[in-house]
Amino acid sequence: MNALLDRSPGTVGAVRKKSRLKEISPVKVFSFILLLLATVLFIFPFYWIITGAFKVQTVATAIPPEWFPLKPTLQNWTDLFKNPVWRWTFNSFLIAFCEMIAVCMVSSLAGYVLAKKVFPGRKMIFTLFVAAMALPKQVILVPLFTMLADFGWVNTYWGLILPAIGWPFGVFLMKQFAQTIPGELMEAAKMDGCSEIRLFATIILPLLKPALGALAIFTFIASWNDYFSQLIMTRSTSMMTLPLGIATMQGEYTTNYGVMMAGAALASVPMIAIFLLFQKSFTQGITMGAVKG
Known part of the structure; x- marks a missing residue:
């Protein structure tokens, strides 16, 4: 009779509830709070930009600030x-998209060969590729x-x-990931008469x-935000990118922060x-590429 009572739905539910409460440790609660604060911290600048885009100049620079x-x-x-703006947006998208495609193609080929x-x-x-990752872009800007x-x-x-x-980082990432591909798979394909181009x-x-998904994200964002190189390489307004064009709206004495x-x-x-x-392949590309070094 006691065994039947112990197995009743109410008893089983209470036991499961207690086990779940035991799993919620103070470390997990602290980690959750810390991640929540970090999320708010990273999202807040984007929120401030979005709300500031709909404020007049006097409100955008008011102190104390108007949060909404x-x-x-x-x-x-x-x-x-x-x-x-549309011309600047087209330039940014064209440059970033072409760089993304080209970097993914070249890096995948180079990474596969090196691996x-x-x-x-x-x-x-x-080793030279890894060393090149430590060089800032400003070092090679003059000869380039x-x-x-x-x-x-x-x-x-x-x-x-x-x-x-x-891009050295692209080659490094693809080489690390290509090392995880089994060599037996390549040997089996060659035994079946698969050519090198078809194999790849x-x-x-x-x-x-x-x-490639992770590298595409990195390349597109890096190209889209590459203000310094674009500033040096462009001369006319029609060739400006969106970040560069927006920066030109900043006046010498006054700046309309709402427009910015x-x-x-x-x-x-x-x-x-x-x-x-x-995003589906972003995390997988980063974690799997770090398995072998």
Whole structure:
């Protein structure tokens, strides 16, 4: 009889509830609170930009601040689109998209070769790629600008896209991920008469999809926010990118922060869209690529 009572639905539910309460430790509660605070901390600047885009100039710079626009206005967006914003957006998207495709293609090929092919100097080449990751872009900017000027590529799409194709981080990431591909799979494909090009296109490239998704996000965001290089390589207003064009709205003595925030909100939309598009493979590409070193 006692055994039957112990197995009643109420008793079983109480036991499960107690076990769940035991699993909620103070460490988990503290971790949850810490993550929640970090989330609010990272989201708040984006919230401030969005709300500031609908505030008038006097409210946007008021102290104490107005946390939510009580009298929202669209004047900031009207003033923003008085500039060639669509042209700047097109330039940013074209440059970032072309760099993303080119970097993924070149990095996947280079990473596969460095991970799976044996040839003299392979380790030295990979070491140079790793060392190049530590170099800031400003170090190579002067010789790069001189070379592009000799080619006549200053203030052109070629000069803005091609220097970013050989991104050392992309090669490093793809090489680390390609090392996780079983060599037996490649040997079996070659025994079946699969050529090298077909092996890479039909077997290796699909297996690299998670890493390619992560690399696509990194490349697009890095290119979209590459203010410094674009500032050096552009000369005309028609060749400006969106971040560069928004920066030119800042006056020498006064700045309309509402218009600036509207431009920043517009510039953040493509980055969010790219992340949401590739988010499924983002985490997998980062974690699996770190399995082997």
